Amino acid sequence: MITTRTDDLATCLAIRRVVFILGQNVPEAEEVDGSDPDCLHYLMHAGGHPIATARITPMGDTAKIQRVAVLESHRGTGAGAHLMRDILKDLKPQFTTAKLGSQTHAIGFYEKLGFTAYGPEYNDAGILHRDMKIAL
Numbered sequence: 001m002i003t004t005r006t007d008d009l010a011t012c013l014a015i016r017r018v019v020f021i022l023g024q025n026v027p028e029a030e031e032v033d034g035s036d037p038d039c040l041h042y043l044m045h046a047g048g049h050p051i052a053t054a055r056i057t058p059m060g061d062t063a064k065i066q067r068v069a070v071l072e073s074h075r076g077t078g079a080g081a082h083l084m085r086d087i088l089k090d091l092k093p094q095f096t097t098a099k100l101g102s103q104t105h106a107i108g109f110y111e112k113l114g115f116t117a118y119g120p121e122y123n124d125a126g127i128l129h130r131d132m133k134i135a136l
Contacts, residue, residue, distance in 0.1 A: 001051075001079055003086035006043040009036055012053040012067075015043075019069035026125040031067075039066075042090075044083045046074060052083045056091065063091045063136075065100040084113050092136045099133040107132070 006012065013032065020026040036055065040063075044052040052070040056063045065087065070080045091098060102110050107117055107130060115132040122129055 001044055001046045001082050003042055003044045003052075003083055003090075005090065006041050008043060009041060011050050012036075012041050012043055012055070015050060015053045015071060016067055016069050018071060020067070020125075023072070024125075024127065026127075030125045042083065042087050044070075044079060044086075046079065052079055054083060054087055056087070058095070061096045063095040063098045065098055068100070080109065081113060084110075088113070088134070088136065095136055097133055098136055099131060101129040102132050104128040104130055 013036075016031060017028075020031045021028050035057065038057065040056040040058070042054045042056070043050055051074040052068075054068040055066050057066060058064075065084075068080070068084070070083065088098060100110065100115070101124060102115070102117070104121060110132050111117070113134070115134045117130050117132050119131045
């Protein structure tokens with residue numbers, strides 16, 4: 001599995017459409033929010049095919065990780081953890097902290113990567129979330 005920063009927004013959006021809009025019923029207007037041009041994008045390939053993506057919004061010395069999406073065919077394979085480790089390694093020289101809003105069912109996944117949950121649960125696009133952070 002190979003993760004790279006990418007300008008291939010169309011492929012990133014295609015994965016996000018499958019995972020969030022079709023898979024989790026997130027409204028398209030919330031998923032495609034107009035912020036993508038201001039973000040860093042990552043794309044993971046396996047066997048020559050795109051399988052996962054994430055975007056980063058720079059916020060000073062903090063990187064806000066968003067839209068982490070792994071195609072269902074590659075969930076449970078370690079692809080998501082591999083993607084996140086690659087992203088965190090790539091962000092480390094530029095940022096001191098990374099944060100994200102985790103769907104509550106995924107909190108344990110991010111805790112295994114070193115993230116710590118903070119603050120109350122909140123609803124985002126009809127899905128319960130909790131904020132998490134990690135020092136880089």
